[in-house]
Amino acid sequence: MAGHPGAACRTQVADPPCRGGEAMHDGATTVKRNTVMAALAGLTPGAHLVRLDQVDSIYQRDTFAMEAATGMLRSTNHRSRTVLVFRRP
Numbered sequence: 001m002a003g004h005p006g007a008a009c010r011t012q013v014a015d016p017p018c019r020g021g022e023a024m025h026d027g028a029t030t031v032k033r034n035t036v037m038a039a040l041a042g043l044t045p046g047a048h049l050v051r052l053d054q055v056d057s058i059y060q061r062d063t064f065a066m067e068a069a070t071g072m073l074r075s076t077n078h079r080s081r082t083v084l085v086f087r088r089p
Contacts, residue, residue: 014049034059045088052083064089
């Protein structure tokens with residue numbers, strides 16, 4: 001995150017494509033969740049990360065603390081997804 005304009009933000013939002021077909025439709029690649037979480041470890045202490053995903057992220061507890069999780073019943077293609085809120089200690 002060094003040099004990334006979001007590094008100084010207090011909140012980051014991540015909404016990755018759910019599946020490979022959706023990623024291709026959006027012109028993106030599938031997301032490696034652990035790589036994304038490792039990259040976001042450079043967030044300012046106290047900053048929040050809000051993820052909308054079907055899968056819980058792999059993260060290190062000394063890097064992020066989960067503060068909240070809630071379900072969202074209707075999403076693209078009527079999938080249920082989870083809103084995960086992490087805080088950078």
